Amino acid sequence: MPPVRKRTRKIKVGCVEIGGDAPISVQTMCTTRTTDPRATVEQTLALATAGADIVRVTVPDDESADGLAFILWVLSSSQNPPPIIADIHFRHDLALRALDLGVDALRLNPGNIKDADKIRLVAREAKDRGIPIRVGANAGSLHTQFLDKHGGPTPEALVESAMWEVELLELEGFDDIKISVKHSDPYLMIESYRLLSETTDHPLHLGVTEAGTSYAGTVKSSVGIGTLLAEGIGDTIRVSLAADPIEEVKAGKAILQALGIRREGIDIVACPTCGRVEGDVITIAGEVEAALADMKSPIQVAVMGCLVNGPGEARGADVGLALSKNGGTIFRKGQRVREVNSSEMVEALLDEARALAEEEGDRIRLPIVSG
């Protein structure tokens, strides 16, 4: 049972709904140069295959806008291309150009396009085309107006900066908006979104910005994004790592999976192999995870090393193996299926998992809970 979500308004980025009762989507961003359309298209499609629901590309200059034109044209003839968001900083004219090119959404940074008239012009053009805008405030690039007022990139400064731009957009009757208030400190990020969520019912895009290298960045993002999702806050997420963006997608999906928000593929419950363990849980769990890596059905497989929590967890999972001396017991949907010896137990567990997936169909379960 996933957390009950705070109800927000719904917007649509290309074919992907965000907010309201829409599934929480996973975003990422290309690391290729937008001036290299071939590499960017390739990466975009690889990210979509890895599970990215939406892909963002940066448009920092005219050459990148030229690249974007080509990228959108190539993607339009691809099978199931993900929606593309243009990331805009400093230059509102590039936002207008991206709209003209047919991008699925814009991201504007209130910290570096400061002219109200320019922002309102972008709002009018986006409104005419029915294209949403993310107002993306970031602790590293806050407008000095808010930094000075709050004495630094505090949660209040981030939220005020974002809401300043939201109100400008709304003055044009534009409300096709999602908002982010990212910070590189996970706890300040949590506090910022908690405050933002109390302030607005626009859908929220969650992320810990500049989270760092793959390991520490995944932990920071799991803590920051996970805490907010567990409190019912957040409609779309992006993990930011200094790593291949495939890692960002993997981490984003793992966070949603951890909270039961998205269930897809194998979920291993395995004990931490204390001195009670009656077999090699680490190896067995690794073998099972690898063998079922391509399975789409949301099957939970328990690999338990002893009799303390073993039978309980093994019974609770879809299929399970509880080890004992010289073998183990296979469970399926709470029922003891059979005793197996050591040499056959991994295959027996895989057989049960595959049989269950077959019976239930290779479906993907996306539980949606709103309130």
Place this chain on the structure above:
Amino acid sequence: MPPVRKRTRKIKVGCVEIGGDAPISVQTMCTTRTTDPRATVEQTLALATAGADIVRVTVPDDESADGLAFILWVLSSSQNPPPIIADIHFRHDLALRALDLGVDALRLNPGNIKDADKIRLVAREAKDRGIPIRVGANAGSLHTQFLDKHGGPTPEALVESAMWEVELLELEGFDDIKISVKHSDPYLMIESYRLLSETTDHPLHLGVTEAGTSYAGTVKSSVGIGTLLAEGIGDTIRVSLAADPIEEVKAGKAILQALGIRREGIDIVACPTCGRVEGDVITIAGEVEAALADMKSPIQVAVMGCLVNGPGEARGADVGLALSKNGGTIFRKGQRVREVNSSEMVEALLDEARALAEEEGDRIRLPIVSG
């Protein structure tokens, strides 16, 4: 600024305080057999060196109790051995034996020692020796009494099971107690501890049980433990992975670091290298992290690829590098220090970080916030 912690009572496991204003400690558990004292002592000391504040060993039978005797004897002549907790299931006589052997704490599972008289006897013996007990309920081994009443391992069932045993201990005037209510589902774990925290002011030991393999298990634990810590709940933590327990310690420390609860060593803020990036952030961040891996001082180093958030984040960190065309700018404590070219910038950044660590002393900062 870390989250404000809910105030709990304080207990002491060996030399390690838990609860109240004590730093949040990181625990782990040996995967060696307790019947193999040599391997267990070796692993215990390696875990302590890796940063484990407390180490648990399982005592499932008489041979393990014999091993425990030997382990405690060897550790008593080691330098700074961590406190040792004996993990007890099914047999209260092994709890009594562990107390006699001089263990620093017991863990009892209310799901499998069900006789009130036996539990009260253990409480009296522990009280006489001033040895604390963790009441450790676990979704995989709940007493049928609570499973039946609640229709499964729900948060209510876990909390009731734990509090049933806590009340038995308190009947003996024993209140040297910490409590855990672990679940393999991170959100049910979060809900269980939220309920437990409302129910009691005993210190809480947090963990997602049987979290699985290294990657998914680290994400699940970061989400589960991180959410509770961000809500001010939790006094000691243990990450449970089907992996080398060194990985558990690493993940536990990374979770505390992510929330600013513990600061020790290098913290990299690095941008996710979008198409705007002016240099190889991934490589530079990796090089810096590796070069400073042994540093104890809590130094935050920013490696930023462009001018959007770069200067802001680089200024906010202790030392920073914001890349630009053909080089970058080095920052220290918010001040621009100098411009560097590509060939010298990594060394220049490392020099600044090391100089700062030198000046500030090789100290470890442990911020403690309670309320």
